[in-house]
Amino acid sequence: MGAVVADALNKTFRVLDHRPGLLGAVRNLFSAAGRDVSAVRDVSFTIEPGEMVGYVGPNGSGKSTTLKMLTGILRPTSGQAVVCGLSSTADRRALARRIGVVFGQRTQLWWDLPPMEGFRLLRHIYGVPLPDFERRLEELVERLALADVLDVPVRKLSLGQKMRCELVAALLHGPEVLFLDEPTIGLDVVVKEELHTFLRALNADHGTTMLLTSHDLDDIEQLCSRVIVIDRGERLHDGDLASLHRRYGHVRRISLQLAAAGEEPWALPDGAWVERSEGRQVVIAFDADRVAAPLLVRGVLSHVEVVDLAVHEARIEDVIKRIHRGPDRPLPAAGRASPPPER
Numbered sequence: 001m002g003a004v005v006a007d008a009l010n011k012t013f014r015v016l017d018h019r020p021g022l023l024g025a026v027r028n029l030f031s032a033a034g035r036d037v038s039a040v041r042d043v044s045f046t047i048e049p050g051e052m053v054g055y056v057g058p059n060g061s062g063k064s065t066t067l068k069m070l071t072g073i074l075r076p077t078s079g080q081a082v083v084c085g086l087s088s089t090a091d092r093r094a095l096a097r098r099i100g101v102v103f104g105q106r107t108q109l110w111w112d113l114p115p116m117e118g119f120r121l122l123r124h125i126y127g128v129p130l131p132d133f134e135r136r137l138e139e140l141v142e143r144l145a146l147a148d149v150l151d152v153p154v155r156k157l158s159l160g161q162k163m164r165c166e167l168v169a170a171l172l173h174g175p176e177v178l179f180l181d182e183p184t185i186g187l188d189v190v191v192k193e194e195l196h197t198f199l200r201a202l203n204a205d206h207g208t209t210m211l212l213t214s215h216d217l218d219d220i221e222q223l224c225s226r227v228i229v230i231d232r233g234e235r236l237h238d239g240d241l242a243s244l245h246r247r248y249g250h251v252r253r254i255s256l257q258l259a260a261a262g263e264e265p266w267a268l269p270d271g272a273w274v275e276r277s278e279g280r281q282v283v284i285a286f287d288a289d290r291v292a293a294p295l296l297v298r299g300v301l302s303h304v305e306v307v308d309l310a311v312h313e314a315r316i317e318d319v320i321k322r323i324h325r326g327p328d329r330p331l332p333a334a335g336r337a338s339p340p341p342e343r
């Protein structure tokens, strides 16, 4: 039995007619006037205990809706979610004690209270025995370096401090599964890296299963070996990062440090283009389906003097764009004159 099982989950929202006046109101009286928005369609997957899985897709693709169904916040239109062996609908209350939820754009703490008071309230809500609470709190406060802010009202905290407090709030009852919806939104690079370190340690030390959504694909690369891609409510890919790269990651890059600046243009083969050129630093992108990396490197080396060179795998940004673009739309044409790929 997986820690998280999504079994043919569907969610359809009925959106009402917002036309003003009588016409809109009359239309809304008859349900036929509403429009159905299919937010999640037939999504199935199983996450094993201890896995850290990324859930990615463009805006409005159904990520948050899926998480809300898995955590019992929303009832699926059809299909079911089973988490820690509990149904997210029938066993909703029991489930709440076994999972932690962090929504990056919402808080479960009390705005005017210091976090410490919020934590105490949550202990009562979840019925956490005092010794367990104290032990966990001590560990979390130390790992997240929160000792100095425990008595400051939440509204006065920085975004990074708030997010770290959110994590404490989500973990005080020792959940087996943690759902994170955009946990790094708005955070700077340093705080983001601290969060990555914390989540990795949590997984290593407590075996916490995690499903996280993010638009910051660095989060996914840093934390998850498995990625589920969703688009327009449908699951497009479920596998390890490497297989995602193999399947869609056709754009690769070579970064070069030239011996001297200004040695352009070069004759690049079809399917390769200069993506960036700043002084002696140059990045060449290429479609790995059409261009063999060794040939490209040899060609470049025969034209310019290079002091350093590295070949990079595709980035997930490109991978997702590729999924969107579909297999048929060609990549930019060859050479210096070609437009840079959309970023």
Ligand SMILES: Nc1ncnc2c1ncn2[C@@H]1O[C@H](COP(=O)(O)OP(=O)(O)OP(=O)(O)O)[C@@H](O)[C@H]1O
Pocket: 013, 014, 015, 037, 038, 039, 057, 058, 059, 060, 061, 062, 063, 064, 065, 066
């Ligand atoms: N309560 C709701 N009522 C009506 N439509 C909704 C509701 N919640 C979500 N939707 C619609 O369902 C679709 C999926 O939304 P969802 O929030 O799950 O996407 P998302 O992948 O989390 O997007 P984002 O990356 O912007 O957070 C969107 O078309 C959205 O407008």
Ligand SMILES: [Mg+2]
Pocket: 063, 064, 065, 181
């Ligand atoms: Mg969302």
